[in-house]
Amino acid sequence: MLVPSLLPYIAFALIPVGWLVYYSFFRWNGFxxxxxVGLGNYRRVARDGEWWESVVxxxxFTGGRLVLEIPLALALAYVFFRGVRAGTLLRTVYFLPYVLSPAIIGIIFGFLFREVGGQFNQILQGLSLIDEPIKFLGDATNALLSLISVGVWAHVGINMLLFFAGMITIPRELTESAAVEGAGEWKTFRYVVLPLLMPVARVVILISIIGILRSFDLVKTLTDGGPTGATDVMFTYIYRFFFEPETVPQIGYAAALGVTASVVVGIVSVAYLRVVRRNEP
Amino acid sequence: MSAAIGFREGERVAAPPPAPPRRLRRLGAAAWLRRGLLAVLLVGLAAFMLVPLVFGFFASVSPLRQIVSSDPGLLPDSWDWSNYTDAWTRANFARYFVNSVIVTFIVVVFDTLASSMTGYVLARKHLPGQRVLETVFMVTLFIGLTTAMLYPQYQIARSLGIANLLGVSMVEYAGIMIIHVYLIKAFVQGLGTEVEDAARVDGCGFFGTYRRIALPLMAPILITTIVLGFQASWNNYQVPLVFSLAEPDLRTLIVGVSALQYDAVEGMSAYNTVLAGASMALIPIVVVFIVLQRFFVRGWTEGAVKG
Known part of the structure; x- marks a missing residue:
């Protein structure tokens, strides 16, 4: 009874890992x-300035997303936890972008962000907030900020929902007695809700970090790493060596990059866990 | 205390009762102001979430010359559904749509059967090596080479002779199965074993007990995994992208739209068709989401809390 799921698992999840590690020690164009070459590919990874730029x-991207997404999601979850009219409807609307394909979201926003005739520029110019159209995607800093904004737009809903699900397990008596003792909303949130939410919040943030570090779809379709590689993230950079090479595919080198990316994700996750553990009471 | 009741209390404080103490009335006004501000913020945010989608949709029904002009305005000059028929017929989207349906269907059906069996076995049997297997599951989940694995995945599918829609489905399944198996395992462990034991006594084998007794009992968690599987597969971009590089006929809707977008950026095709295609890719999932939203919500919250 295990066979139907183990066969695809072995063929398409387990073997590819070994395959990548193995070929990361070879120079190979796929043909x-x-x-x-021993550790040759890894030595090249260490010296590859463009790669480390994409890591940065x-x-x-991860930092920007978290800084905006997590506080906003927490605030929204708390508002819904305290109760508002039409809460369910609002939660549905906020969550909606998350169920849509990130690749399609990238395409639609790429259209709305256009410099000439783009809807966002039209609105901003129409309101006389800007004189010249903004190069949302044509400038390195703006392109990264655009990516971050769209990422937040798409993901704030899921984080809100997860925080909300954590909050509703908090016994009502605790928040009510805080209210009786005269704690305002901020104090109730800060000293009652947030400490009790921390176990859930730690997991949610960890999942977010890992997910953002592995980003591909949105970046590929919104900026494709542009302008000139400025918004390349790890996996869009790696993808090129496999599938969109300038000359021939460099499979061995791409495999070494993939292994390195996995290590980077691991290091960041462990560092995050260290930090939150240390701050535990 | 429910939201509606809380709100009405606020109203009562604000409505001036006979000879109210000054302080109370001022508090009431402040509370009203806060409530109003909050409502504006919440509704504004809702608009912020919906407006990009609405603009995208408007552009998808606008005539091409409007979209490419330098001052196109926000509303369609005229409603032009020909973008959709063009995408459907000329840009081969009929084919892509069918491919998306096939892949999603295979993933969801296969996932429901295979993952439920595996989850059931892991919950009920104590196999030798089960610990090792579950550890290996967890390790592959966290190593997550994701995009970097596409190349070997495609090569392996080719050598197995399934560099086709079945291969796409199996690669996608391999990407989602671990979480689904864990969700099902945790759910089965929460069920009592009495009914299954009774069936066993009545001569039902292990597989028979699974199929006749346990599977129907798993319905709530299976609805969750079906919804998650549908979303993951319908929206998947990377796997069909790589499988269709050499064979455009394998494109799913998502990949078809993105391929058309690359052409549009280079001036080889029209942006209105791209956006019509994008709407076609989004509408099914939006409809499913609206109809089954409580299962989406439950699926994601359970997935994170238990996973």
């Missing part, structure tokens, strides 16, 4: 015979 971009 001719692979040549063993990935970290900036």
């Amino acid at each position: 001719t015979e692979p040549t063993y 971009t990935t970290l900036q």
Whole structure:
């Protein structure tokens, strides 16, 4: 009874991991015979300035997303936890972007962000907030900020929902007695709700971090790493060496990059867990 | 205390009762102001979430010359559904749509059967090596080479002779199965074993007990995994992208739209068709989401809390 799920698992989840690690020690274009190069690919990874730039971009993207997404999601979850009219409807609307394909979201926003005739520029110019159209995607900093904004737009709903699900397990008596003792909303949130939510919040933030570090779809369709590689994240950078090479595919080198990316994700996750553990009471 | 009741209390404080103490009335006004501000913020945010989608949709029914002009305005000049028929016929979207349906169907059906069996076995049997298997599951989940694995996945599918829609489905399944198996396992562990024991006594084998007794009992969690599987597969971009690089006929809707977008950026095709295609890719999932939203919500919250 295990066979139906173990076969695809072994073929498409387990073997590819070993495959990548193995070929990361070879130079190979995917067609001719692979040549063993030892740690050569990894030495090249260490020296590859563009790669480390994409790692930095990935970290900036992750940091920017978290800084905006997590507080906003927490605030919304708390508002719904305290109760508002039409709460269910509002939660549905906020969550909706999350169920849509990130690749399609990237395409639609790419259209709305256009410099000439783009809807956002039209609105901003119509309101006389800007004189010249903004190059949302044509400038390195703006492109990263645009990516972050769209990422927040798409993901704030899921984080809100998860925080909300954590909050409704908090016994009502606790928040009510806080109210009786004269605690305002902020104090109730800060000293009653937030400490009790921390176990859930830690997991939610960890899942977010890992997910953002592995971003591909949205970046690929919204900026495709542009302008000129400025918004390349780890996995869009790796993808090129496999499937969109300038000359021939460099499978061995791409595999080494993939392994390195996995290590980067691991290091960031462990560092995050260290930090939250240390701050535990 | 429910939201509606809380709100009405606020109203009562604000409505001036006979000779109210000054302080109370001022508090009431402040509370009203706060409530009003909050309502504006919440509704504004809701608009912020919906407006990009609405603009995208408007553009998808606008005539091409409007979209490409430098001052197109926000509303369609005229409602032009020909973008959709063009995408459907000329841009081969009929084919892509069918491909999306096939892949999603295979993933969901296969996932429901295979993952429920595996989850059931892991919950009920104590196999030798089960610990090791579950650890390996967890390790592959956290290693997550994701995009980097596409190349070997495609090569392996080719050598197995399934570099086709079945291969796409199996690769997608391999990506989602671990979480689904864990969700099902946790759910089965929460069920009592009495009914299954009774069936066993009556001569039902292990598989028979699974099929006749346990599977129907698993319905709530299976609805969750079906919804999650549908979303993951319908929206998947990377797997069909790589499988269709050499064979455009394997494109799903999502990949078809993105391929058309690359052409549009280079001036080889029209943006209105791209957006019509994008709407076609979004509408099914939006409809499913609206109809089954409580299962989406439950699926995601359970997935994170237990996972």
